[in-house]
Amino acid sequence: MGARLYKEFLSCEDHSRMQKATKDTISFHEYRKRTEKHLSEQEELQPDECWERSIKDTLRVLKDRPCNFAIYRVPSRLRKINEDVYNPRIVSIGPFHHGREDLLKMEEHKWRYMLSLLGRTRDQVKTLQEFTKGIIKLRDGVPGCYADDLNMNRNKLMDILLVDGCFILELFIRYSDANFRQNGGDETTNGAWMIPTIRHDLALLENQIPFSVLDLLFSILESSNGERFPYTLNQYVLLFFHSASLEQTVPMNPRAREARHVLEMLHIYYLPSSSKTDDLKEDHTWGFKHCATNLLKSGIEIEKATGCGGLLEIKFEKGVIQFPTLSIDETMETIFWNLVAFEQCRVGGTHHITSYLMLIKGLIASSKDIELLQKKKIIKISDRSRGEDVLTFFNSICREVVLKDFYFAKICEDVNHYTQSWWHFHRIKAHLGVPWCNCVVGR
Structure with a gap:
């Protein structure tokens, strides 16, 4: 549309349909339906002018309708x-x-x-x-x-x-x-x-x-x-929501003032101090190559993180992965399901929570992995009999999810490289006839 016509419909005095649409929170589709009905009633009088006016009024309504989406229908x-x-x-x-x-x-x-x-x-x-x-x-x-x-x-x-x-x-x-x-x-x-x-x-x-x-x-x-x-x-x-959050108290994230609703407040609460996502490669594997029990066999130690770190503050250093404790109950599961849906719907945000769940999912291949993570105090389950339910939860929550960025790419790359080097080291030692008990991997 040219600048002249744009100025013309902005200065138009006939605001009747626009005002009706903005007084009531009717949908855009409903507004167009009403406009088309009005147009059909007036077509015999001035068909071309009525049609042109309906286009102008619709554009005017769109211009004045606020659009700052934060609350979505779940796909x-x-x-x-x-x-x-x-x-x-x-x-x-x-x-x-x-x-x-x-x-x-x-x-x-x-x-x-x-x-x-x-x-x-x-x-x-x-x-x-x-x-x-x-x-x-x-x-x-x-x-x-x-x-x-x-x-x-x-x-x-x-x-x-x-x-x-x-x-x-x-x-x-x-x-x-x-x-x-x-x-x-x-x-x-x-x-x-x-x-x-x-x-x-x-x-x-x-x-x-x-x-x-x-x-x-x-x-x-x-x-x-x-x-x-x-x-x-x-x-x-x-x-x-304290019973559904971390064991330790985490300082309030300064970005909390940006929250647009309660769920987004929880989302910000779980974000790490640094929200930078690692650069991804097209062939990058999003997660560890081994589950928790196999990581131990690959020379990796898994420990509970100490100090007041957020849920996503996972660190890897000298062959040791440190995880903050995740307390899982029904409320926490609900929060996760809806945080994933929120990350899937919003425009321009990162997928921190989805990345975390993908990471944990990769650690858990069987109930033995859950038992190991419980023993290491990485996962705390409200009801011990729900171990199988937790396995089902992690397997299902990542289904139908599109991950556009992966926050833990660097950690996974380092861990996977470490395990590969560890196995390669022991294969050489085995080939040379050196007993595994004499092998020491420097950390």
Whole structure:
């Protein structure tokens, strides 16, 4: 389109259809459907002008529609592998699963949590007004955070953002209280299965609201009290998922401020201090050539890392691979499934978590490898009887995954080269008739 025509449709005064599309969060397809219907009704009067106007209006709508995708629908190729790990079980967060029949029982509880959150302030009426005004300011940018059609009016969307945001904050604040956790929760979360189930739901890629909403509400909450809470919002998030994270406390990643929703906050938490990915070769093997038990036979030692390193801070030096401990439970598995889906969907990001899971998958060829990694305290399984389930988990989570970069390429290359040299060294010694017990590999 030429510059003259571009300026012409930007200055066009007929905004009726554009305004209708931007007042309601209708999909682009729905907007085009309405436009085409209107066009067919007007064709007999001025067919060419109506068609030209419909093109101009559509381009104008696209120009004004925000597009900053962060929350996605899980691709069908991943869903078909394990449907349950992507679906909320008890509570919907955000618009994608809102209104689902089996999740409606939690709606009243979410409103009660909002009431309780307001009760923490000095002036509930004033705080609620600030909440609603803040949500109104954010609403125009929210639809652009979702990579799928919402098809709901803006008032409904603002309801969801406000109520779900307040529910999450009140839940995090309550859970941070040791007495709350020790006493088994409250009337909403008192079942032994409730908190793990809610953790599952809050970690889902499709069950998110923009982090800017939580940040806004939390800031208003602090200012209305005139004092700070004992934790920052980021710390509340990590505290709630603490049982699903590392054994040791890891310092907050400075990139946490870039998180666009709770799941991305967890993603940033697990990232290494250096996010540089190694250069890949087309024929590069993504992983070790040997499983854990065979690595030991190849002269490699496997040890638990010491110190406060992140989950991906894996090191190899002088024949020893050091792994931070991975604690595996149902919540951690849910987080991993959804982090992989997040990395598969987003544009421009690296595949750190997918790389890690591919690496661990290569270590585990049988239950013997799991037993070895447990003995070495590399893997900590919540239920000892779930060893076979862990094997199935690692074998299935990497299916249908497209890996565009591999964070551990250099480590794998070094380890594979070391094992190859080790075997070559012993073959020469064997050929010369030197007993293996006299062989020493320098480290």
